[in-house]
Amino acid sequence: MNRFTDKTVLVTGAGSGLGRAIALAFAAEGASVVAAGRTAVTLDETVALVEGAGGKAAAVTADVTDSRQLDNLVRESVARFGGLDIAVNNAGVFRGGVPAGEVEEEDWDVVLRTNVTGVWLAMKHEMAYMRGHGGGVIVNVSANLGAHRRIRGAAPYITSKAAVSALTRAAALDHIHENIRINAVSPGASDAPMSLRPGETPADRAERVKSENPLGRVAKAEEVAAAVLYLASPLAGSVVGADLVIDSGASA
DSSP states (O other): OTTTTTTEEEETTTTSSSHHHHHHHHHHTTOOOEEESSSSHHHHHHHHHHHTTEEEEEEEEEOOTOHHHHHHHHHHHHHHHSOOOEEEOOOOOOOOSSOOOOOOHHHHHHHHHIIIHHHHHHHHHHHHHTTTOOOOOEEEESSSSSTOOOTTOOHHHHHHHHHHHHHHHHHHHHHHGGTEEEEEEEEOOSSSGGOTTTTOOOOHHHHHHHSSSSSOOOOOHHHHHHHHHHHSGGGTTTOOOEEEEHHHHHOO
């Protein structure tokens, strides 16, 4: 399929894991992809993978906690490929492992600043462009931990992702009249580095989730990417403020 031919897609956190899979999936369907993140080396690797498969991509370094860098990111996206049609706000961090009352203030601030304020700031700059150019589509990457499920020892992350789910719905209502359509996906454990526990290998994770997830395995990164592409596509034209959970049944 070529659902995104002549579209420009911005993906934050595109240097690895789900962000890279999402960037590759959009490029495979004809989009020009701007791969954004903090680490130039990994972004260049993503671009090389896209171009090696015959697609078009550019890397732009940006920290989602810095409003000026996000403003520049949108400007660079437009300059490189002539517009901004779709944005996927995927960048995020995880810090946890201790009860809520023992979380270090620095860890709390980093997680909330990156996962919540970073998504809001990214949307703010993305929508500023889209508002003046006929609209666009935004997909935020939340998580099943948050609005849908809780576990021990992950209070900062759970709080941040519940906020992303709520922010997505609030923004969707606020901006659909401007033809800016906003939704979220909420992955659970997936085939990405963030789902590995400290010292855990992918093989260890596969064994662990056999009993944790009703499906018996983690989601493939390509499965999460496929959901993002659906929400960004014209087939989802009437989907507004949705939060699609992809977690192998863990929060069913």
